[in-house]
Amino acid sequence: MRYAQLVVGPAGSGKSTYCSALVQHAVDTNRTIEVVNLDPAAEYFNYQPVVDIRELIHVNDTMEDEELHFGPNGGLIYCVEYLLENADWLHDRLGEQEDDYLVFDCPGQIELYTHLPTVRKLVNLLQSWNFNICTVFLVDVQFMTEGSKFLSGTMAALSVMVNLELPHINLLSKMDLLSKSAKKQLDRFLEPDCHAILGDIELNSSRFNEKHRKLTEAIGRMIEDYSLVRFTPLNLKDHENLGDVLITIDNVLQYGEDLDVRTKDFEGEDAEDND
């Protein structure tokens, strides 16, 4: 079995930063986590990817090509489809190492995850190559501290869950940027309590909100009643927090469940790693 986090979320939500923080955390805790860059438009990131889609195709190739002539968004989707058509390339690059733990740093184009079939197809492929995968959906917490925004972030998370059909974790990124009062407000939403959300929407009432109050209420209640969507705060400035988040994700991936058994096999050789 191999393990993979599919790191997705809106543009600029902190996906690449999260991936490099994970790599660093892994180094600090004596394990190996490696990153696959799936963003064909990436210009800078702070890690050394084991596989990089840009070696296969770069978004500029699709924009400069006389026949394709894509804009940046269509070009990006084309690149991911091109990757699927060249599955052998990806298969070769990923190798077949048992127990690999990879994070896939995905592009920030939300429609890839909310309704296009492309990423779901990629997931099928990875599963057929023995990967246990979960979705890690990042949302910038600064866009989640008002009731109406919290609801729309929740709906976005829900569409990704429904479209990708994978075990799913939602992370609120950039917690370090939140003020004390915003943190308090957020705590009320995290319950999740549709009354807190609705109360806030009423306070910040717009004509749309007044008109659609019942709809908002119904959505809020559905999320609450079925515990459909949960969010976990992610604070990269807090080592313990990242460690806890990783434990949660490892559990979802069933990573490490047979580790105790295996360390026994190697006893004597590598005894200090037992924990």
Ligand SMILES: Nc1nc2c(ncn2[C@@H]2O[C@H](COP(=O)(O)OP(=O)(O)OP(=O)(O)O)[C@@H](O)[C@H]2O)c(=O)[nH]1
């Ligand atoms: N303060 C703070 N800034 C962050 C954090 N995570 C990301 N950022 C900043 O947010 C910006 C976007 O971060 P990225 O990691 O590039 O986001 P991304 O989701 O990979 O972006 P795209 O790939 O363009 O979709 C950068 O300027 C980061 O430095 C965080 O936890 N705290």
Ligand SMILES: [Mg+2]
């Ligand atoms: Mg990125």
